[in-house]
Amino acid sequence: MGRRIAIFPLGGAILLPRTHLPLHIFEPRYRAMVSDAMARDQRIGMIQPSGPGEPAPLFSVGCIGRIAEIEALEDGRFNIILSGETRFRIARELDVSTLFRQVEAELIEEDGDSRTVLAPSERAALEGEAKAFADTLGYAVEWSAVQSLDDETLVNAIAQIAPFDIAGKQALLEAGSLPERAELAIQLMQFMRREGRQPGTARPH
Numbered sequence: 001m002g003r004r005i006a007i008f009p010l011g012g013a014i015l016l017p018r019t020h021l022p023l024h025i026f027e028p029r030y031r032a033m034v035s036d037a038m039a040r041d042q043r044i045g046m047i048q049p050s051g052p053g054e055p056a057p058l059f060s061v062g063c064i065g066r067i068a069e070i071e072a073l074e075d076g077r078f079n080i081i082l083s084g085e086t087r088f089r090i091a092r093e094l095d096v097s098t099l100f101r102q103v104e105a106e107l108i109e110e111d112g113d114s115r116t117v118l119a120p121s122e123r124a125a126l127e128g129e130a131k132a133f134a135d136t137l138g139y140a141v142e143w144s145a146v147q148s149l150d151d152e153t154l155v156n157a158i159a160q161i162a163p164f165d166i167a168g169k170q171a172l173l174e175a176g177s178l179p180e181r182a183e184l185a186i187q188l189m190q191f192m193r194r195e196g197r198q199p200g201t202a203r204p205h
Contacts, residue, residue, distance in 0.1 A: 002091045002104035005045040005064060006033050009056055009101070011166045014173045015046040015063040015084040016156045017110065025078040029099035034067065034078050036098070042067045045088060045105065048166055048173075055101060061108070061174050063087045086110075087173070116178055118151040126182050130158060133189040137163075155182045164188050 008023075008030060015021045025034050037044050047062030065082030072078055088105040096102045118126065127146070134141045146154065159172040159181060168188045175181035 002106050003088070004094065004102060005043070005088065005105045006037060006098070006100055006102050007045040007047050007058070007062065008033065009047055009049045009058055011049050012163075012169060013046065014048065014160060014169045015065050015082055016159065016173065017063065017084045017086060018152065019084045019156045019160060020068070021046065021065065021082045021084070021160070023080050023082065025080060031076055031078060032098065033100035034070070034080060036100075037067060038070065043085070044082070045103070046082065047090075048170055050166075050170075058090065058093075059170050060090050061087060061170070062090070062105075063173065064107075116152050118155075118179060118182055122179055122182055123151060123154075126154065126158075126186060129186045129189050133162070133193055136193045151182075152178055155185060158185045158189075162189065162192075164192070 010023075013021065013023075025031055033044060043064050043066055045062045045064050048059050049056035050059045051057045064085045064087075066085055067080050068083040069081040070078055071080070087108040087110075089108055091104045091106055094102045094104055130146070131141075131143065133139075149157070155178055159169070162185070164172070172181055172184055172188075175184055
């Protein structure tokens, strides 16, 4: 049986297991969602819209996040930090009376055999491309701090922070292993450098 999840569709923003995502919640429907989550299990599902519309169509894969920190502002808005737990796949969207959307979802079991470290050559290729990417886009990066990150943290930080388009972000989220995600991140950075593309904007649906 699937799990009932309240979802927050937000293009250009992905959450991955063992990562954190800060969010400013201001729309009434998502303020209601956060209040509901805090009264229950503190979990919401981050997912990207796959196209325009109201309600927007959704990609099938997202990630459940636990509200690890919350700041309630006087006017009803919230600042929250989500802690990524488990990816999920939507089985069906539920017919609900809440302002926010809810789905029945199947949790994606992470492959216990998946590598959580990169080969030295993979790590070197990722760091090299990240430096070229940052230089091309004019980003200031503290590389000594980057070098101290473990492989999973580095790969997932690039996936979350780099201004890839929605489809690229989704592909990174759905990657089946850390080496696969790292290779895809390299390809996306190379593509953006060649195209000279600039960051887009994300907005909730």
